[in-house]
Amino acid sequence: MKNSLHTKIYDLIDKAETAEKHNTEAAINISLELLKIPELQELPLEASKNLVRIGRCLWIKGDYDISIEYLEKALVFCSEANDNYALVDALIVLANVYKSMEWFNSALLNYGKALVIAEDHKLKELISKIYNNIGALHEETKNYDEALEYFEKCLNMAKEIKNEYIIAISYLNIGHIKMFLDNNEDAKKDIIISKEYFDKHNRTIPLAHSYYQFGIILKKEGNYDESIKSFKDGIFNAEKGKDSSVLFRIYLEIAEVYILLDETKTAEIIYFKALTLAKKLGMSTMLSNVYEKMALYYQKTNNNIQAIKYFNHYNNINNEIEDNRMKEIRKSIELQSKLSESKEETKIYRNLSTKLEKSYNDMKVLSKIGQAITSTRNIEKIFENLYKNVNHLMPADSLTLGLYNPETNKLHFDLSIEKGEYLEVYSMELNHKNSWTVWCYNNKKTVRINDFETEYHDYIESEGESDGDEMNSAIFTPLVFEDEVIGVFTVQAEKRNSYTEADEILLFTLSSYLAIAIKNASKTKELAKLNEKLKIKSEQDGLIGIANRRLFDEKYTESWEVSVKNKENLLIMMMDIDNFKDLNDKYGHLTGDEVLKAVGKILEEEKDENSFVARYGGDEFVAIFSQTSKSRFMEFDNRFRTKLFDLNITLNIKTKINVSIGVALITPKKEDNMKTLIYSADEQLYSSKANGKNQTSFITIKK
CATH class of the missing domain: 3.30.450.40 (GAF domain)
Structure with a gap:
């Protein structure tokens, strides 16, 4: 019976290993099925490798918290199995998870521990992997010269042990760094080498990365059509391999290409795909990236309201990221504590006790410093x-x-x-x-x-x-x-x-x-x-430069509530430029625009501290007068019309520029309807136009 169970276990292990090369989801499902077999616990080496595989696949999927849980369990089994290879592999994957979470100190410490063990036991394949991952860490922090040095170390070690897969990975990473160093021709050659290997051996996940990086180079060269083609191939392989991380990055890059091609609607659709993916994964750093991209996109396309919305999302998520960093510090310390507690019980950690103790103490200090400097914006x-x-x-x-x-x-x-x-x-x-x-x-x-x-x-x-x-x-x-x-x-x-x-x-x-x-x-x-700038921009009329209808609606509500509270008069003026369409037809829209600007400027100049003017739409203007009376408004009306009289000379227009005005005054009460005042002013404006234009009609609303 036991032999048949062991046979089943090893069959599932083979299936999981094969699945991991092509489909992380399938590999996770098979590995989880393995966990349900109690006899697996009798094989601590196989159990540890299975847990590492689950942790690695979850990392690729972007499920970082769950990945850490499985890797912590794997470290315990590694100690029991006294297997250096499995222990180093687990530490490497754990460091990779921390790197993806942008918790670089935890990543570096775990890579360092893995490297010490691997070098002590001459585990060359794992040494090459560690070189590769330390290179990736330097790349993540934009230290490209150091990154290139470690990737080349990885390549040399991989060639020494004749591991074709790691050789291909090394060429891919070296090509990526050369791209950042603006050596695009050599970068393309290196990435093509890796791409051909991954395609030949059906390694969908690294193949997705190859297409992604190749697409970036083509984008830099201005070859946008080929760049899009490469990115689409990357999307296909990323979806096939369930690699959410590279899929997200491709979305952001291909959206930028579409913007460069002025296909902004397509770019917007892709940004929303990236946003949906980031929300599904619950990754704050991804959300930060996509919020920033979308805010800049809407700013570029002059959609200021949406730009403000996504800049605010970007700011809020960055604050959340800082909180998460603190949580990850605590998790990291807890992990260090677990390793520290078990180290005296294992031969592996007995030889490394001094180094691990220092790493653990340093981690605590870094945690304290990190918490201190990220808890304030001062x-x-x-x-x-x-x-x-x-x-x-x-x-x-x-x-x-x-x-x-x-x-x-x-x-x-x-x-x-x-x-x-x-x-x-x-x-x-x-x-x-x-x-x-x-x-x-x-x-x-x-x-x-x-x-x-x-x-x-x-x-x-x-x-x-x-x-x-x-x-x-x-x-x-x-x-x-x-x-x-x-x-x-x-x-x-x-x-x-x-x-x-x-x-x-x-x-x-x-x-x-x-x-x-x-x-x-x-x-x-x-x-x-920027928020203040965009807010002002979104509340201003783009042509005239005075307030727009949106801001008027807000100000009117505020003014109404204050007048009700203080039992003060409130006056609304509606104004329309007479025969504006005829003026536009005769002199052209550019001259018409100048008339609108000039009228708006006079309104701004003549209003006082208790009044507010805005463009209501087309050639129609609106104004709010608080704490006023009919006589005070008529003083304003006279000053305004006097200045308006000079516009024909200023703008060199023979057709007389006149306006019709409708005014309504009320001392509002709580039970009154706000719309009544607007409707009444509008009716008075209609009356002015019906009675020959170029006049002011006035009504006082009484109860």
Whole structure:
């Protein structure tokens, strides 16, 4: 009986392995069926591999939280099986999940642990995978030179062990990096190599990635039709392989191509597909991306109301992302705790106890710092929290934050602390030859220096002078957000040889927190300004520049409620330009537009602080007068008509420009209908026109 069950188990394992190459959903279903067989627990190695497969497939699908749960279980079985290969594989996938969630410090720590174990046991296939994934992590943080170095390491290792699949993956990733480095011709050659292998072996998921990357290169080259074709092939394979992540990215890219081709409606449809997918997956980062794209799309197509809507969604989801980051820190720490508790019971972790303990402690400190700097939008508070906590990670006698200002084209150092004291504010030109900070910014690379005196010539022409105490060691790291260098973060120490490679990695991780926090702080300000700008634009008449019907409706409601509360008079004026159609026909629409602008300008000039004017539609204008009377309105009417008289001369028009006006006045009560006043003013306007035009008709509504 047991033999037959074991045969069934191994048959299902073979089926799951085959399915994983083509269809993640099928692989998950088969692996879950395996979990239902109790005897699988008697085979801890097979059980651990099965759990890793489920975790990996869930990661590809985008179900990150559930993926982590299965991978945590896999780590327990790996320890019981005492299998180094399965343990490294589980750590790699776990790191991949954290990378996809953009929780880079957790990813880096797990890749590091996996690499130590793999190198100790000469697991070359897994070493190549780790090189590949660390390269992908550097790519994610826009550190392309480092990414290329690791992808090439992966390729060389894959060639050494003759693993054709990893070779193809390496070419795909190297091609992607070369594309970012603007080496499109070599990039295409590398991606074609990978594409041919994946197509030949029916590997739908990496094939989708190949078409996606090839489409981006074609888009960059301006070959839009071929780019769309490549993206569509990518969509087909992504849907077939159930890879939601690449499917989402293709949607965003192909929508941009359609915009470039002025096929905006098609682009809008695809953006909504991306939005639906992001909502289905519940991925905040995806929602942030698509909300931003849609806001910019609507802004470009002059749909300001929709632009405001999606910019607000974008702002709200970014706040949610920060909250989620904190939750992921706690999850990561819980995982580290579980590993820490079990490490003394396994040979694998016994040999790594010191390294793991440091990683765990560093994680706790990073968690504290991350929580501190992402809990506020105030840059000064962010910097103070950094200085307060960074000494727990490494020596930090001095801490400096330099941010790039595009208006001055300089690095501005408004925040520098040395031994607890703030230094004076200063700025620096980007062509400064003796500045480590400028070198770091311009080259977009982290610099670790353990002796300024002997190492300066590798980077700068000569040592610059400092206003504070003499420092001998430092790490300079660029602050990069979405491929944009926004500044430089620096930690320095008086002692020589103060910093290790581990410190450099930690500061790099910390800089990613800092860049996000700073960008969010600035985006909050920018978004507020943009929202105000778009709000004003959406409430203004595009031709005349005064308020439009939409804003009038809001103001009228407000004015009515205030007048009811204060028992004050409220007056509505409706105005129409006489014979405007004839004027348009005779002088043309451009002249007609100038007349509308001029009339609107006079209305704006003559209104007082208690009145509001708007274009109601066509050649019709409307105005609200609060706290007024008939006599005060007639004073306005006389001033307006006097200025109107001069328009013929100003605009060089012989046809007399006249207006008909209808006015209604009321002291509204709570039980009154708001529409009554509008209807009455409109009736008075009709009366003015019926009685010969160029006059004002007035009614006071009495109870």
